[in-house]
Amino acid sequence: xxxxxxxxxxxxxxxxxxxxxxxxxxSSVIGSGVYKKVAxxxxxxxxxEWVLAAWALAGLIxxxxxxxxxxxxxxxxxxxxxxxxxxxxxxxxxxxxxGWTTFAVIKTGAxxxxxxxxxxxxxxxxxxxxxxxxxxxxxxxxxxxxxDNGGVKGVTIALIVSLTFLNTRGLRGGAGLSTWISxxxxxxLLLLVIAGLMWGGGRWANLHTPATHxxxxxxxxxxxxxxxxxxLLAAFWAYEGWNTVGxxxxxxxxxxxxxxxxxxxxxxxxxxxxxxxxxxxxxxxPIDRIIESFKxxxxxxxxxxxxxxxxxxxxxxLSGIILITTLGCTNATILMPPxxxxxxxxxxxxxxxxxxxxxxxxxxxxxxxxxxxxxCVLVLSGSFxxxxxxLIFAAFFFYGATALGxxxxxxxxxxxxxxxxxxxxxxxxxxxxxxxxxxVVITCFNxxxxxxxxxxxxxxGVPFYLWWTYAK
Numbered sequence: 001x002x003x004x005x006x007x008x009x010x011x012x013x014x015x016x017x018x019x020x021x022x023x024x025x026x027s028s029v030i031g032s033g034v035y036k037k038v039a040x041x042x043x044x045x046x047x048x049e050w051v052l053a054a055w056a057l058a059g060l061i062x063x064x065x066x067x068x069x070x071x072x073x074x075x076x077x078x079x080x081x082x083x084x085x086x087x088x089x090x091x092x093x094x095x096x097x098x099g100w101t102t103f104a105v106i107k108t109g110a111x112x113x114x115x116x117x118x119x120x121x122x123x124x125x126x127x128x129x130x131x132x133x134x135x136x137x138x139x140x141x142x143x144x145x146x147x148d149n150g151g152v153k154g155v156t157i158a159l160i161v162s163l164t165f166l167n168t169r170g171l172r173g174g175a176g177l178s179t180w181i182s183x184x185x186x187x188x189l190l191l192l193v194i195a196g197l198m199w200g201g202g203r204w205a206n207l208h209t210p211a212t213h214x215x216x217x218x219x220x221x222x223x224x225x226x227x228x229x230x231x232l233l234a235a236f237w238a239y240e241g242w243n244t245v246g247x248x249x250x251x252x253x254x255x256x257x258x259x260x261x262x263x264x265x266x267x268x269x270x271x272x273x274x275x276x277x278x279x280x281x282x283x284x285x286p287i288d289r290i291i292e293s294f295k296x297x298x299x300x301x302x303x304x305x306x307x308x309x310x311x312x313x314x315x316x317x318l319s320g321i322i323l324i325t326t327l328g329c330t331n332a333t334i335l336m337p338p339x340x341x342x343x344x345x346x347x348x349x350x351x352x353x354x355x356x357x358x359x360x361x362x363x364x365x366x367x368x369x370x371x372x373x374x375x376c377v378l379v380l381s382g383s384f385x386x387x388x389x390x391l392i393f394a395a396f397f398f399y400g401a402t403a404l405g406x407x408x409x410x411x412x413x414x415x416x417x418x419x420x421x422x423x424x425x426x427x428x429x430x431x432x433x434x435x436x437x438x439x440v441v442i443t444c445f446n447x448x449x450x451x452x453x454x455x456x457x458x459x460x461g462v463p464f465y466l467w468w469t470y471a472k
Contacts, residue, residue, distance in 0.1 A: 018258045025242070025266030027182035030273070031329045032117040033238025033388075034189065035302035035322055038278050039294035040385050041231040046211035048282040054228065055278055058235035059271035061435055066242045066263045067422050068403040068429040074259065074419040075409065082402070083340055089405040092349075093465060098401075099344045100461030101394050105454050107337040108375040109391030110240065111160060111330060115375075116384045117300070118326035119155035124303050124319040128152055149383070157376045163331050164372035168358065168365045181328045188321045189277050192306065196280035200309040206286045207279070229442040237388040238274060240395070242267065259420045281305050338367035349468050381453070390450040393443045394458060400436025403429045 041051050072085050087095035122128065128151030135150065196202070281290060284305050293299040300322070307315035338354070342364045345355035353366035378387060406422060406429045422429055444451045 017253060018262055021258060021262035022266045022269070023182065025262060026186070026270060028241040029239060029266075029270050030182070030185055030189075031238070031241070032114055032322070032326050033235070033240070034274055034277055035318075036117060036300050036384070037234045037238050038281050039290055039299075039301040040234045042211070042282075042287050042290045043294045044227045044231040044234070046227075046287070048207045048209070048287050050228070051231065051282065051287075052207075052275055052279055054231040054235050055238075055274050056271060058232050058239055059267060059274065061232075061432065062236065062239040062242050063264065063267040063271075064428050064432040065399050065403060065436075066267060067260060067424075068406055068432050069399070070259050070263060070420055071406050071418060071422045071429075072402055072409070075416060082398075083343055085402060085405065086398075089408055090401070092469075094401070096344065096349045096465050097458065097461060098398050099340050099349065100464070101398065101458045102337060102340055103350075103371065103374070104457040104460060105394040106391050106398075107333060108371055108378055109387050109394075111333050111371070111375040112156065112378040113237070113384055113387040113391070114326050114330045114333060115156045115159045116152065116379065116387065118159055118323060118330060119152040120300055120384070121303075121319045121322040121326065122155060123152055124300065125316055125323075128155060153379050156379045159327075159330060160334070160372055160375050160379070163334050164368050167331070167335055168363050168368050169361055181325060184321065185325050186273070188318070189273055192302070192318070193276050193280045196284050196305065196309065200280070200284035200305075202284035202309075204283065206284075207282055209286060211287050211291060226442060226446050229439060230446045233389055233392055233439070233443060233447070234385070235274075236392045236396070239267075239270070240392065260423055277302075284308060334368070334372065338364045338371055341367040341371065349465065382450075386450055389443070389447050390454040393440065393447070393451050394454045396436045396439050397458075400433050400440075403432045403436070 038051065041054055042048075045051050045054065072089075076085055076088055083095050083099050086098045119128070131150030281301060285308055289304070290301055293301045293304045300319075302322070303315050303318055306318045310317075341350050341354045342357075344350035345352055345367070351366075351370060354364065354370060356366050357363065358365045381387075382390070407426065409416065410425075440451075
């Protein structure tokens with residue numbers, strides 16, 4: 001399996017230009033978060049200046065992580081991706097734990113979250129029905145309300161099932177479609193900024209007016225630090241996907257020069273877009289109005305802002321753009337992870353059905369359906385923000401572990417060829433590892449429910465690992 005993957009990746013070596021790499025980074029990152037996450041961040045921080053600062057800080061931290069991970073990718077890019085990174089650095093169990101968490105939390109949570117925003121955008125165009133009140137109020141163990149907001153969740157599940165079925169039939173998203181969607185998103189966000197600042201009817205005073213009932217005051221006490229980390233947790237969802245650029249390590253021309261430039265330019269452009277768009281949101285509407293959209297389950301902050309100055313037609317156009325964006329993102333997220341589960345099954349570390357390839361369509365059908373059905377269960381477990389907080393908590397545990405691998409391999413394998421060495425070593429990877437540790441710990445205090453569920457889902461893999469390793 002690894003030899004086959006090496007050959008495929010080797011064919012792509014030195015074919016991606018710097019421009020293509022930057023576009024791939026942008027297309028892999030910009031998604032649903034830029035439209036929605038300003039609302040929970042505003043609720044946490046209560047001050048527009050700090051909301052914008054959190055967006056910039058999350059981008060800088062993500063850049064440190066991307067630069068750190070790129071060194072590992074440059075060394076091991078031909079060995080099969082992150083599953084192979086952890087196997088090489090930490091051994092078989094850590095590789096399994098990453099793959100299992102990818103299945104149990106990270107990628108299935110991402111599928112559920114992105115599809116959820118698709119359903120919310122559809123709801124903004126055509127109000128979806130609700131289930132009977134007695135069903136929506138069913139509570140399991142005081143934690144889950146699986147049928148709450150039933151119409152949106154029903155459409156979310158239907159989208160996941162439909163796209164999973166299409167992918168089992170050999171559906172492949174072409175590079176042209178991905179580029180087209182990325183350009184559409186960038187143009188729409190640029191127009192939103194121009195229209196909002198010129199004709200939005202906002203006030204610059206809104207950017208300096210805190211929320212009326214802010215729960216915390218800016219400062220460096222523990223309460224504010226907790227609030228800042230909670231806001232960063234939300235912002236990181238918008239930056240999620242930067243780790244995929246590590247696969248460019250063996251595919252980009254002159255990686256020692258172009259990879260860090262592509263990462264830096266791509267992430268800085270994304271940061272600029274995010275800060276500009278969120279500045280527009282907070283300029284057009286006071287932060288109190290943004291917070292109100294957070295308290296409404298089916299309200300998307302960007303649509304609230306556009307509806308304010310462009311009316312129902314403008315809101316409908318933006319809802320359509322979000323529908324296209326999230327449809328493409330959901331499909332792309334469904335498509336790739338089953339390859340990891342297939343590799344794990346070939347190693348005897350996943351359900352054996354996942355290694356079956358359809359004889360006609362040549363797709364890992366069983367792996368796709370296992371992933372799709374679990375993603376549907378996660379939809380029933382919580383709301384959009386609960387799902388994204390849970391998966392970011394789990395993801396940053398492994399992001400930090402990969403960055404720590406830079407130090408381990410520098411010590412253990414000093415003579416190994418490194419096409420790219422992380423800028424600012426040891427400061428950049430060291431600070432990123434410390435931040436990841438802090439984020440994981442503080443999330444346990446800020447969002448104990450999401451942290452506990454994410455941690456438990458990670459640990460559910462342990463008995464499976466023991467069974468697949470020792471009981472057969």
